[in-house]
Structures are given as C-alpha cells and as structure tokens.
Amino acid sequence: MREQNTLLSAPLTFNWTLSFRCNFSCSHCYSREEQVPELSLAELKQVVDILRQKQVPFINFGGGEPLIRPDLYDLAGYATAQGLNVSMNSNGWLLDAGAAEKVKAAGFKSVGISIDSAEAGLHDEFRCMPGSFDRATAALQHLASAGIRTTMSAVISRINFRQFRELLQLAREHEVKQVYLHNFKCSGRGFQNREELDLTPEEWKDFYREALEVKQETDDLSISFDDPVIASLPGYDADPLVKGSSCGKLSLHLRPNGDITPCGFIPLVVGNILRDDFDTLWNESPLLLKMRTKEAKGKCVGCGAYEDCLGGCTARAFAETGDFSEPDPHCWK
Amino acid sequence: MKPKRNPDVIWRHEQRREQQLLEAAERGEDISEGGTVILVVNGTMHQLNLLGGEIWRRCDGETELAAIVQEIGAEYEVAAEELEQDVREFLVDLQQRGWVTDA
Ligand code: SF4
Numbered sequence: 449m450r451e452q453n454t455l456l457s458a459p460l461t462f463n464w465t466l467s468f469r470c471n472f473s474c475s476h477c478y479s480r481e482e483q484v485p486e487l488s489l490a491e492l493k494q495v496v497d498i499l500r501q502k503q504v505p506f507i508n509f510g511g512g513e514p515l516i517r518p519d520l521y522d523l524a525g526y527a528t529a530q531g532l533n534v535s536m537n538s539n540g541w542l543l544d545a546g547a548a549e550k551v552k553a554a555g556f557k558s559v560g561i562s563i564d565s566a567e568a569g570l571h572d573e574f575r576c577m578p579g580s581f582d583r584a585t586a587a588l589q590h591l592a593s594a595g596i597r598t599t600m601s602a603v604i605s606r607i608n609f610r611q612f613r614e615l616l617q618l619a620r621e622h623e624v625k626q627v628y629l630h631n632f633k634c635s636g637r638g639f640q641n642r643e644e645l646d647l648t649p650e651e652w653k654d655f656y657r658e659a660l661e662v663k664q665e666t667d668d669l670s671i672s673f674d675d676p677v678i679a680s681l682p683g684y685d686a687d688p689l690v691k692g693s694s695c696g697k698l699s700l701h702l703r704p705n706g707d708i709t710p711c712g713f714i715p716l717v718v719g720n721i722l723r724d725d726f727d728t729l730w731n732e733s734p735l736l737l738k739m740r741t742k743e744a745k746g747k748c749v750g751c752g753a754y755e756d757c758l759g760g761c762t763a764r765a766f767a768e769t770g771d772f773s774e775p776d777p778h779c780w781k
Numbered sequence: 782m783k784p785k786r787n788p789d790v791i792w793r794h795e796q797r798r799e800q801q802l803l804e805a806a807e808r809g810e811d812i813s814e815g816g817t818v819i820l821v822v823n824g825t826m827h828q829l830n831l832l833g834g835e836i837w838r839r840c841d842g843e844t845e846l847a848a849i850v851q852e853i854g855a856e857y858e859v860a861a862e863e864l865e866q867d868v869r870e871f872l873v874d875l876q877q878r879g880w881v882t883d884a
Contacts, residue, residue, distance in 0.1 A: 689819065
C-alpha cells in the first residue's frame with residue numbers, strides 16, 4: 449500500500465483529449481475509432497476551474513488532433529491566465545506561421561510535434577497522409593520562429609526502431625529541445641495492427657539498451673522514454689516520485705465528454721470531472737486504487753526489478769490480459 | 782539575503798503528505814526522505830523534505846534569511862543557531878541549481 453500512502457493531493461498532469469476527431473488516420477492510433485460527445489467551451493472552462501482549484505499544474509492537450517477544435521486557443525488562454533502550464537501534442541498539419549503566433553499568444557509553454565520517421569516517405573505512409581512530414585517539420589520551424597519551445601514525439605514501432613538516431617538528428621536540425629520515444633501501446637488501432645507494428649520483447653530490450661546508451665552520451669537534447677519496463681536495464685533513471693507506470697499516480701486522462709480514465713490507453717472510466725467530486729475519485733476510486741497497489745504475478749514474482757518496474761506498463765498488461773497486475777507483454781525477462 | 786524562487790520552477794505544497802510525515806516523526810520514524818514539496822524543473826520532478834519544503838515556501842523574495850530561520854525555529858521549537866547552518870547550506874545548493882536567486 450506504499451504508493452497509496454504517499455499519494456499526491458492531485459495529479460501533476462492532465463492529458464486532455466478535447467476531441468477524438470483528427471485530420472489524419474494513422475496506423476498506430478489509439479483513439480481513431482472512438483466517438484463521444486464533446487464539451488462546449490463554457491464546460492471546458494469549468495474543467496479548467498476545477499484543475500486550478502485542485503492545483504494541477506500541467507495540462508497537455510492531445511487527441512485526436514487538438515487543433516481540430518478552433519476554440520483550443522481560447523481555452524488554452526483561459527488556462528494560462530489561471531496559472532496553469534499548457535502544452536499540446538499535434539501532428540503539425542494545421543500549424544502554419546499564423547497558428548504559431550496564436551499558440552504563442554495563448555501562452556502555450558511548449559508544443560510537441562509527432563514525427564515517426566526521419567524519412568519523409570515513411571512518415572507519410574505510416575500516417576496515411578502525403579505531405580505530412582513536410583508540414584510537420586515546417587510546423588517545428590514556425591513554432592521556433594514564434595519563440596515556442598518544441599518537442600518531438602515518435603511512437604517506436606517496427607518502422608523506425610532501428611533508425612531512432614536519425615530522428616534525434618532531425619530534432620537537432622529543427623531546434624527541438626526534447627524528444628519523446630514513446631513505447632508502442634496496444635490499444636485502438638495499435639492493437640489491431642500490433643502484429644505488423646509491435647516489436648518482440650527481445651527487440652524491445654535491444655532497442656532500449658541502445659537508446660539508453662545514446663541518452664547517456666547525449667547532452668544537447670533531452671531524450672525521454674516513460675516506460676517502466678526498462679527498470680532492469682543499465683542507465684535507467686528511477687522516477688523520484690513513483691514507481692512503475694505513472695498513470696493514475698502522477699497523471700490522469702480526460703476524454704472529450706469529461707470522463708476521466710487513468711491514461712489514454714486504458715479505456716476504463718474512473719468518473720466524470722464535471723459530475724463527480726474530484727477528491728473522492730482521486731482518493732477512493734477502486735480502479736485507481738487497484739492500479740496503485742498492483743501485486744506481482746507470473747514472472748514478476750521474485751524479479752529483482754519489481755520494486756522499480758512494478759510489472760511494467762499497466763495499460764499494455766491490461767490490453768493483453770484484462771488484468772493490471774500481469775507482467776507487461778513487452779518484458780523480455 | 783532574501784531568497785527568491787525561480788518562477789520557471791513549478792511547485793506544489795503537498796499538505797496531506799506533510800501531515801503524514803509529521804505523524805510518522807511523532808512515532809519516531811525517519812522522515813528525512815519523505816517529500817512535502819514537489820518541484821518540476823524542465824520536465825524533471827524533484828521533491829523536498831520537510832525542512833527543505835519549509836524553507837522553499839518562504840523563498841518569496843521578501844523574507845530575509847534570518848527571518849526564515851526564526852520562523853521555522855519557532856514552528857519546530859529548535860534554536861535558530863542550530864538551524865541556521867542547515868538553512869544556509871540548503872539555499873546555497875538551491876542557488877547553485879538555479880532554482881533560487883537572491884532578490
Ligand atoms: S518480470 Fe515483471 S517486474 Fe520484472 S522486468 Fe518484467 S515486467 Fe518488470
């Protein structure tokens with residue numbers, strides 16, 4: 449019960465999906481098949497009021513494509529005026545010079561652009577959108593010119609795991625400060641296409657070994673993984689605040705209708721931010737309690753890495769087995 | 782010296798954790814590792830222990846170091862002379878990290 453005993457008063461980050469709509473149709477997307485009613489701007493602002501009251505310092509808009517909602521700028525401006533730190537992840541298609549200025553005016557602290565391959569053709573094919581690579585890299589330039597800090601996100605899969613160094617180089621060329629190499633999550637379309645896209649556990653191990661080495665040698669770029677299954681590898685930097693998955697402990701996810709899920713990849717609803725008392729959900733939700741108090745199962749029993757890893761990514765274990773506590777299917781042990 | 786928090790450091794006072802740590806201290810447990818203030822610096826999380834948190838919360842750019850020592854000493858019933866060295870060392874560390882400046 450240690451995790452529950454040291455639980456923070458509220459999450460530090462809300463990952464917020466304003467809409468599942470998107471102008472792209474990517475093969476690994478977790479959300480493309482979903483349809484839910486969306487909140488009005490007035491309701492979205494009420495949500496911001498709750499987050500401010502609960503002292504949640506960070507909002508990260510994701511999606512769907514956040515810029516699909518034209519009132520994103522209003523909402524972000526409202527949130528920054530209340531002292532929240534706002535960022536977003538976008539595919540970059542709609543981020544021209546004018547949009548970058550609006551992003552700046554709304555007070556965004558940083559914007560992440562998704563780029564899955566340094567090869568334009570491969571990125572476009574993966575995202576099923578000709579020209580998307582050029583628009584994404586142009587977006588990075590527009591944002592940099594407007595003085596916005598940029599990050600780059602790539603979902604690691606079969607198409608890019610051997611070429612991650614090229615992605616880092618691409619980031620440098622576009623003045624990007626931080627690169628997120630996201631682990632592949634088996635939900636939504638990613639689950640349907642997993643045979644084609646997911647690596648084997650051995651390949652994951654090799655990828656992470658190499659990527660952790662590169663991370664340690666790199667000082668001009670911050671490289672992030674956010675994957676607890678790497679806890680057994682040399683160079684792993686344990687999170688000072690939580691062990692294992694950070695979902696439901698440091699962060700929560702909001703769906704377009706205000707429903708809260710532990711993360712974007714676990715389709716189980718904890719409650720609704722506008723209808724339910726937030727403190728009760730955060731402190732007492734049986735779902736969150738279960739995620740925070742996992743018990744070692746299967747090969748995790750007796751594993752030396754368990755204290756830091758806690759069975760790896762809870763979302764992946766749940767997608768494969770329906771059980772939070774089963775070992776992460778990416779684990780190579 | 783009037784220590785002032787760097788506004789780029791995002792932070793939150795964790796009152797419930799602080800309460801739990803104070804109760805643990807009453808029971809004689811070691812609480813030096815427990816965090817009461819969470820800091821996020823360039824995306825990296827850190828936590829400050831009970832004394833660190835008490836100091837951090839007073840780094841408003843208006844309170845003199847001596848007053849910080851006095852206040853904390855009074856709250857925890859510790860003599861200012863005993864505290865001063867610890868507070869100074871902690872602030873030097875924060876200054877070196879760029880999280881605090883002298884207003
Ligand atoms: S066996 Fe379990 S605890 Fe050990 S590394 Fe694999 S997932 Fe993590």
